[in-house]
Amino acid sequence: MRAILLGPPGAGKGTQAETIVKEFSIPHISTGDIFRQNIKEGTALGKKAKEYMDQGLLVPDELTIELVKDRLLKDDCKNGFLLDGFPRTIFQADALENALNSMNQKLDYVINIIVKKELLVERAVGRRICKDCGQTFHISFNKPSKEGICDNCGGELLQRKDDAEETVTKRINVYQEQTEPLIDYYTKKGIIVNINGEKPITEVGKEIVAKMRNK
Numbered sequence: 001m002r003a004i005l006l007g008p009p010g011a012g013k014g015t016q017a018e019t020i021v022k023e024f025s026i027p028h029i030s031t032g033d034i035f036r037q038n039i040k041e042g043t044a045l046g047k048k049a050k051e052y053m054d055q056g057l058l059v060p061d062e063l064t065i066e067l068v069k070d071r072l073l074k075d076d077c078k079n080g081f082l083l084d085g086f087p088r089t090i091f092q093a094d095a096l097e098n099a100l101n102s103m104n105q106k107l108d109y110v111i112n113i114i115v116k117k118e119l120l121v122e123r124a125v126g127r128r129i130c131k132d133c134g135q136t137f138h139i140s141f142n143k144p145s146k147e148g149i150c151d152n153c154g155g156e157l158l159q160r161k162d163d164a165e166e167t168v169t170k171r172i173n174v175y176q177e178q179t180e181p182l183i184d185y186y187t188k189k190g191i192i193v194n195i196n197g198e199k200p201i202t203e204v205g206k207e208i209v210a211k212m213r214n215k
Contacts, residue, residue: 001024001026001079001080001082001108001109001212002026002080002081002100002105002106002107002108002109003020003026003080003081003082003083003107003108003109003110003111003212004082004083004084004086004087004107004109004110004111004186005017005020005082005083005084005085005111005113006110006111006112006113006179006182006183006186006192007111007112007113007114007115007197008115008117008120008171008172008175008176008179009120009124009168009171009172009175010115010119010120010121010122010123010124010127010168010172011113011114011115011120011123011197012113012115012123012197012201012204013084013085013113014030014084014136015136015201015205016111016113016201016204016205016208017030017082017084019205019208019209020082020111020205020208020209020212021082023209023212024080024082024212025079026077026079026080026081026082027076027077027081027082028081028082028084029068029071029072029077029081029082029083029084029086030084030085031059031064031067031068031084031085031086032084032085033134034067034071035049035050035053035059039053045063045067048063049063053162054161054162054167055167055170056162056166056167056168056169056170056171056174057170057174058088058089058174058178058179061089061091061092061095064086064088064092065092065095068083068086068096068099069095069099072099072100072103073103080108083096087182088175088178088179088182089178089179089181089182090181090182090185093182093185093186107189107191108191108212109191109192109193109211109212110182110186110191110192110193111193111195111208111212112183112186112192112193112194112195113195113197113204114194114195114196114197114198115197115198116198117172119198120168120172121165121168121169121172122140123138123141124163124168124171125159125163125164125165125168126138126139126140126141127159127160127163128144128148128157128158128159129157129158129159129160130150130152130153130155130156130157130158131155131156131157131158132150132153132154132155132156133150133152133153133155135150135151135152135153137150137151137157144157193208193211193212195207195208195211
């Protein structure tokens with residue numbers, strides 16, 4: 001199963017990715033996680049990526065494409081993968097298709113999660129991440145048992161700088177301008193699956209899995 005998750009910031013891609021990788025036993029490849037890991041380690045790529053992410057801008061293609069291509073060649077991707085956060089542009093989509101063709105592979109599905117802009121802002125601004133284990137919570141929709149403390153490991157919960165309201169709104173606008181054309185791109189290829197992301201989390205997950213199993 002080779003699939004892509006599409007959806008604006010706050011659409012719940014990370015949460016649904018957990019369901020998909022568990023159901024299909026494939027690795028979750030999130031460029032956001034890769035960038036943040038590089039930022040944490042202070043690598044050259046991380047420093048460059050941070051400049052863009054802190055402003056709510058997309059990380060440029062040249063910093064992203066080779067990283068993803070190398071990741072897809074690893075052994076755990078032999079039976080498939082779930083890409084989250086890539087591709088973000090038509091240029092990246094073409095680069096991905098060329099890379100997969102060179103490996104005699106093709107995409108099975110592009111899952112497009114749809115959520116209204118107002119709800120996206122509320123979701124993102126309320127998100128809190130554990131600084132130690134990376135577990136995600138929300139001050140309204142998925143509260144921790146103890147405010148500010150991770151249920152999983154007891155670490156401190158923080159709001160990412162790129163989850164501030166002004167930055168979130170800018171990220172959504174950038175998504176609409178640069179990434180939404182991918183919906184038409186993959187619709188023409190006949191592999192897109194549109195999902196209403198405003199339903200309860202478990203319902204959204206069940207719908208995604210059911211449609212992927214119907215291939």
